[in-house]
Amino acid sequence: MLSIQDIREAQERVRPYIARTPLLRLPALDEFLRCQVYVKAENMQITGSFKLRGALNRALRLTPEELACGLVCASSGNHGRGIAYAARMLNTHATVVIPNTAPQVKVEAIRALGAEVVQCEASERFDTAARIAREQNATLIPPYDDEDVMAGQGTAGLEIAEQGPELDAVVVPVSGGGLIGGVSAALKASLPDVRVFGAEPEALPRYSASLAAGEPVQVPFRRTLADALVSQMPGRKCFPVVQRYVDQVVPVADPAMLRAMKLLLLQGKLLAEPSSCIGMGAVLQGTLRFRETERVCFLVSGGSVGLSQLAALDAAE
Amino acid sequence: MLSIQDIREAQERVRPYIARTPLLRLPALDEFLRCQVYVKAENMQITGSFKLRGALNRALRLTPEELACGLVCASSGNHGRGIAYAARMLNTHATVVIPNTAPQVKVEAIRALGAEVVQCEASERFDTAARIAREQNATLIPPYDDEDVMAGQGTAGLEIAEQGPELDAVVVPVSGGGLIGGVSAALKASLPDVRVFGAEPEALPRYSASLAAGEPVQVPFRRTLADALVSQMPGRKCFPVVQRYVDQVVPVADPAMLRAMKLLLLQGKLLAEPSSCIGMGAVLQGTLRFRETERVCFLVSGGSVGLSQLAALDAAE
Numbered sequence: 001m002l003s004i005q006d007i008r009e010a011q012e013r014v015r016p017y018i019a020r021t022p023l024l025r026l027p028a029l030d031e032f033l034r035c036q037v038y039v040k041a042e043n044m045q046i047t048g049s050f051k052l053r054g055a056l057n058r059a060l061r062l063t064p065e066e067l068a069c070g071l072v073c074a075s076s077g078n079h080g081r082g083i084a085y086a087a088r089m090l091n092t093h094a095t096v097v098i099p100n101t102a103p104q105v106k107v108e109a110i111r112a113l114g115a116e117v118v119q120c121e122a123s124e125r126f127d128t129a130a131r132i133a134r135e136q137n138a139t140l141i142p143p144y145d146d147e148d149v150m151a152g153q154g155t156a157g158l159e160i161a162e163q164g165p166e167l168d169a170v171v172v173p174v175s176g177g178g179l180i181g182g183v184s185a186a187l188k189a190s191l192p193d194v195r196v197f198g199a200e201p202e203a204l205p206r207y208s209a210s211l212a213a214g215e216p217v218q219v220p221f222r223r224t225l226a227d228a229l230v231s232q233m234p235g236r237k238c239f240p241v242v243q244r245y246v247d248q249v250v251p252v253a254d255p256a257m258l259r260a261m262k263l264l265l266l267q268g269k270l271l272a273e274p275s276s277c278i279g280m281g282a283v284l285q286g287t288l289r290f291r292e293t294e295r296v297c298f299l300v301s302g303g304s305v306g307l308s309q310l311a312a313l314d315a316a317e
Numbered sequence: 318m319l320s321i322q323d324i325r326e327a328q329e330r331v332r333p334y335i336a337r338t339p340l341l342r343l344p345a346l347d348e349f350l351r352c353q354v355y356v357k358a359e360n361m362q363i364t365g366s367f368k369l370r371g372a373l374n375r376a377l378r379l380t381p382e383e384l385a386c387g388l389v390c391a392s393s394g395n396h397g398r399g400i401a402y403a404a405r406m407l408n409t410h411a412t413v414v415i416p417n418t419a420p421q422v423k424v425e426a427i428r429a430l431g432a433e434v435v436q437c438e439a440s441e442r443f444d445t446a447a448r449i450a451r452e453q454n455a456t457l458i459p460p461y462d463d464e465d466v467m468a469g470q471g472t473a474g475l476e477i478a479e480q481g482p483e484l485d486a487v488v489v490p491v492s493g494g495g496l497i498g499g500v501s502a503a504l505k506a507s508l509p510d511v512r513v514f515g516a517e518p519e520a521l522p523r524y525s526a527s528l529a530a531g532e533p534v535q536v537p538f539r540r541t542l543a544d545a546l547v548s549q550m551p552g553r554k555c556f557p558v559v560q561r562y563v564d565q566v567v568p569v570a571d572p573a574m575l576r577a578m579k580l581l582l583l584q585g586k587l588l589a590e591p592s593s594c595i596g597m598g599a600v601l602q603g604t605l606r607f608r609e610t611e612r613v614c615f616l617v618s619g620g621s622v623g624l625s626q627l628a629a630l631d632a633a634e
Binding site for chain 2: 044
């Protein structure tokens with residue numbers, strides 16, 4: 001099981017390559033979310049999301065010979081961009097397998113970093129990536145179900161603990177569980193009294209279902225606006241960490257995410273992708289409630305949004 | 318002439334009412350602006366812009382009797398919102414005279430704070446406000462040409478000096494000169510080696526013309542995208558401060574502002590109004606150049622933007 005020591009070592013390893021993103025106090029959002037609002041702005045991370053942290057931590061543990069054979073991944077976008085950037089920093093090549101449903105802005109950003117892009121059906125992306133890795137003798141780096149990836153992603157949690165020792169709660173977007181696994185392990189070791197909540201798309205309630213069942217279960221594939229949170233099942237290595245450290249995981253409907261994205265943009269002045277606004281969406285739809293005096297950090301996980309996607313905000317309440 | 322002591326006293330006076338906005342390091346913008354980019358995020362200030370600082374400092378110097386008679390101002394939007402908020406905080410009423418050209422989002426924000434709004438032609442706004450102040454026996458608070466207002470706005474400069482002692486240069490949007498007057502006086506007293514640049518709309522080059530002439534001169538009214546930077550002449554109290562402390566004021570064309578706004582939004586993940594992006598516009602159009610190792614703070618003065626205004630970004634390069 002992932003330990004705080006793994007995360008501390010990851011922090012030393014990735015430090016030269018990543019941004020220490022700001023923890024912002026956003027008083028303009030207090031009246032809307034009925035608590036003292038903080039944001040950990042991973043939308044300002046290099047490559048536009050937290051995914052770089054995990055990708056780099058895994059890549060930096062490879063031998064020079066392994067690294068020279070290249071990196072491969074399956075990704076809904078942000079992990080692929082992290083891998084592409086890591087490959088560029090470490091002077092090797094990357095192949096990114098990405099579903100046809102990913103936003104164009106993410107595909108272009110990956111190509112701009114010099115990686116090869118292979119597009120396929122969302123359900124086939126892991127098989128396709130595994131086949132390419134075998135053919136090229138390259139290293140497959142999973143998006144979440146890997147202890148090095150989880151430890152790297154957990155470095156965002158160490159930073160939150162250092163920057164916001166006064167926090168009462170942290171709300172984290174959930175897909176396969178790598179981010180919330182790493183972040184919750186880091187937070188509970190550093191600030192034992194802080195509560196950690198996960199927010200996942202109502203359309204894909206893989207953690208709500210699995211935590212109820214006591215083991216990882218798969219949910220049927222359904223579309224959601226949260227294009228970065230599309231895993232159908234918890235990672236087997238992530239699940240026990242989430243089970244141990246996370247206080248609650250709640251489901252959030254697409255319209256609440258969109259309302260949260262509009263709120264964060266127009267009142268908070270921050271651009272984030274719909275998936276990253278899911279925690280604030282949980283509060284807006286009334287599923288999560290805090291006291292007005294509570295200091296709550298929303299981890300805003302990524303900001304890869306194109307102008308064309310902003311048009312959809314007109315329809316949000 | 319405005320002194321650093323005036324600004325320090327203003328800081329103590331307004332501290333309980335304003336946000337200490339973050340100074341953000343935005344590495345994602347370095348490659349575009351060819352320097353080490355920092356942003357002083359006054360778009361995250363309460364009321365959406367730095368204007369609150371000056372409005373509050375002036376209102377807090379009134380006697381209880383003066384305050385009870387109310388506040389009046391002429392404003393292109395942000396000053397009016399600052400006055401409306403100050404009036405609300407200090408339990409008095411406000412009348413805001415606003416040009417017909419002001420964005421709807423700003424008018425609505427002022428009304429939402431409970432102020433009375435009077436709309437008129439841009440050229441008549443100061444006369445209209447003066448008449449209303451006489452009729453109501455209320456206090457007219459000018460948007461920039463006032464030492465208390467300038468001192469209040471200068472508190473943003475004190476914060477920059479405290480938050481970024483490593484800075485080499487600061488770039489500030491310019492209209493009547495209250496903000497850059499206060500900020501440059503604060504910066505040069507705190508960090509004598511920092512260079513301070515102003516950026517003003519090419520359509521309304523009132524400071525370029527006045528600095529060349531050695532005295533305040535009026536320029537003809539012309540439309541600009543920079544709806545918050547529409548003064549035709551330097552403030553008489555602002556001009557000598559700018560003349561003494563500011564290294565250079567440069568003109569910026571509308572398309573460069575729009576490109577800068579798009580860059581700040583999509584790469585920097587921050588929403589700011591066109592006027593507030595003028596400093597980055599100066600660099601994008603090549604009028605200001607820095608060395609890649611220089612640490613440059615762009616004061617992003619406000620963020621009052623509606624969704625409808627974002628559509629214009631599609632046309633930006």
